Amino acid sequence: MTAASDTLATAGRIERLRQYMGAQVLGSSGECVCRKLGSCRRSVLFDRHGAPRPEVSFAAGQLSHVGRHYDLTLDGVPCRILVIAMDTARLREHVKLEQRHAEVMQSAELPFTGRNAHMQGTTSALRLAVGHEPGDDREGEQLRLSEARQPVHLFDAYAMANLRLCSAMADGESSLSKATMSRNCLPHLAATIKILEPTLCIVQGVQVNKVITELISRRRQVAPHLTQARVAGVDTLVATFTNPSARGSYRWGPLNGGPYLYETVAAALRVAHQLVAGAPAPAGNANVHPQRRPAALDRQPPR
Known part of the structure; x- marks a missing residue:
């Protein structure tokens, strides 16, 4: 397999995304300028009767990660991978695109077992999407690009966008899932998808999948x-x-977390890799388990 990337095309996408986010979410001064900010804050910081909820904290403006080699091609075929999750589940204000990229690349420096369950699962998903198998070896996380002297880590060859660009947490531990926040942020996700033009979206979380169906016109x-x-x-x-950090049998971050990684995630992403490469989908995927589970079990810890 020959891998290459168009870094100029990616730089253009990052600039367009920066311009959009600067006008609609996080201004150049570092302040959140989203016109829905007040609505989101009220939805979590006050109960339905208008009483304050002191146990809840809110942090605004946490932008996406876009790898510098996002415009990846495998054997000449575009392979632009976008991972979509709920939120960062971290209370930090005003995280710009450059900061997010630096954080994800810091995670790339860790060994597989040093990452949390969410990033472990993301690692496995990316490996599968480019034709590798899950594992904790360093070599399987690297891409040898035709124009690069050094191997490129998979974390620098994909993008990660959160449905919600603000975080709300109760008692500093559990992320709050509020329909108002998801609904208000959906246009920002739509704009991100239009700019990044992914060939493969990996959606992490049942609730995330439910919300983004509003953006789907056909399937x-x-x-x-x-x-x-x-x-x-x-x-x-x-x-x-x-x-990937879901509970019980639906947890697939750790390699020994259970069958969901190998019987569901791996089976689907092997097909995705073949389709991106232009090959027909293979037969024999009947053993993949359907995704029927309470959305409340999805959980994304800090990275």
């Missing part, structure tokens, strides 16, 4: 947990899973 299932769809006007593959 056709090609394998369990995998559809061809038009999302925010972009034709792409959409793979839908639980969050």
Whole structure:
């Protein structure tokens, strides 16, 4: 397999995303300028009777990660991978694109077992998406690009966007899932997808998948947990899973976490890799488990 990337194209996408976010979410002065900010804050900091909720904290403006080699090609075929999760589950204000990229690349420096469950699962998903198998070896996390002297880590060859660009937490531990926040942020996710034009979206979380269906104008299932769809006007593959840090049998971050990684995630992403490469989908995916579970079990800890 020959891998290459168009860093100029990626730089252009990052600049367009920076311009959009600067005008609509996080201004150049570092202040959140989203016109829905007040609505989101009220939805979590006050109960339905208007009484304050002192146990809840709110942090605004946490932007996306875009790897410098996002415009990846495998054997000449575009392979732009976007991972979509709920939120960062961290209370930090005003995280710009550059900061987010630096944080994710710091995670890339850690050994697989040094990452939290969410980033472990993301690692496995990216490995599968480019034709590698899950594992904790360093070599499987690297891409040898035709124009680069040094191997490129997979974390610098994908993008990660959160449905919600603000975080709300109760007692500093559990992330709050509020429909108001998700609904208000959905246009920002749509704009991100239009700018990044992913060929594969990996959706982490049942609730996330439920919300982004509003952006889908058509879909056709090609394998369990995998559809061809038009999302925010972009034709792409959409793979839908639980969050890697979900509880019980739906947890798939650690390699020994259970069968969900190998029987569900791996099976779907192997098909996705073949479809991105232009090959027909293989038969024999009947053993993939359907995603029927309470959305409340999805949980994304700090990275």
